[in-house]
Amino acid sequence: MQTPAQLMTDPVNLSWNDDGSVKIVWGDAHESVYAVAALREKCPCATCKGTHGAPTTLVRQSRGGLPIVTGKNPAQQAAVTVKRTDPVGGYAIRFTWADGHDAGLFSFRYLRSICPCPTCSAAAAS
Ligand SMILES: [Zn+2]
Ligand SMILES: [Zn+2]
Known part of the structure; x- marks a missing residue:
């Protein structure tokens, strides 16, 4: 039997709208419904974390030489398009973005914590 807390971070279905x-x-x-652009913005990897709060036109090169785009830029579309998702070890999802970035592992716990619905947003803000 899973506890309610475990159920909260145990996805039973992932689908694309x-x-x-x-x-x-x-x-x-x-x-939980996540806009893909918002997910990229919240990518937990070290590379993306370093760009948070930066000017929106900033384009950085990651160690792999792939552009990390955080603003309005022709490459932005690729940065916010997900090519594939892979389950990781039963605790996370790896999103591979169209620009090749795949360093961010979104743990289920993290995904649940960034749920953008009004109920969760209100709980997170309080
Ligand atoms: Zn990242
Ligand atoms: Zn929610």
Whole structure:
């Protein structure tokens, strides 16, 4: 038996909406819808973390030489397009972006913590 806390971070379904957003249904029946651009913005990898809060036109080269785009730029579209998702070790999802960036592992716990729905946003703000 899983505890309610475990169910909260145990995705039972991940699907893509027509508008390109990702929907995750959790074990406690909560549904989270993530805009892909918002996910990229919250990418937990060290490279992306370093760009948070930077000017929106900033383009950086990652160690792999791939552009990390954080603003309005022709390459931005690639940075916010997900090519594939892979489950990682039963605790996380790896998103591979169209610009080749795949360093960010989104743990289920992290994904649940950044759920943008009004209920979770209110809880996170309080
Ligand atoms: Zn990243
Ligand atoms: Zn939520």
